Amino acid sequence: MKQQSLGEFEELVLLIVASLHDEAYGVIILEKLEEKLKKKVNISAVHVTLKRIEEKGFVKSRFGGITEERGGRRKKFYIITSIGKKMLDVQYELRTTIYKQIPEISFG
Numbered sequence: 001m002k003q004q005s006l007g008e009f010e011e012l013v014l015l016i017v018a019s020l021h022d023e024a025y026g027v028i029i030l031e032k033l034e035e036k037l038k039k040k041v042n043i044s045a046v047h048v049t050l051k052r053i054e055e056k057g058f059v060k061s062r063f064g065g066i067t068e069e070r071g072g073r074r075k076k077f078y079i080i081t082s083i084g085k086k087m088l089d090v091q092y093e094l095r096t097t098i099y100k101q102i103p104e105i106s107f108g
Contacts, residue, residue: 004056006087012037013049014088017059018080025064025075026050050078058084 006014016032017024026046033041053059064075080088 004058004083004087006053006056006058006091009045010049010053010058011088011091013046014053014058014080014084017050017078018085018088022077022079024078029078053084054078057081058087 012033013029016029016036020028020032026043029050030041030043030046033046050059050061054061058081059078060081061076061078064077066074
C-alpha cells in the first residue's frame with residue numbers, strides 16, 4: 001500500500017477541520033484559513049482540497065439539513081478521521097523535530 005502524503009495546504013485545511021470538529025464546512029473553513037493566513041483564499045481550492053483529503057481517508061463528510069437561507073441547498077460538513085489525526089500527529093512530530101535542530105543563533 002502506498003504511503004499517504006499531506007501537502008502544505010492540505011495540512012492547513014485538515015487542521016482547520018479538526019479545530020472546528022463537527023462544524024466544519026466549506027465557507028467557514030475558508031474564513032478561518034483567510035483569518036489565519038491573513039490573505040485571500042479561493043473557495044474552489046478549499047473544495048478541491050476537501051475532496052482530495054476525503055479520498056485519502058483523512059476526513060469524512062455528511063450533509064446537513066436543507067435550509068431556506070441556502071435556497072434549499074444543504075451544507076456538506078467534514079470531520080477528521082482517526083487516520084487524519086494520526087497524519088497530523090506525524091506531521092507535527094516531523095516539523096517539531098526539524099525545528100528543534102535549528103541552532104541557537106541570534107539574529108539581533
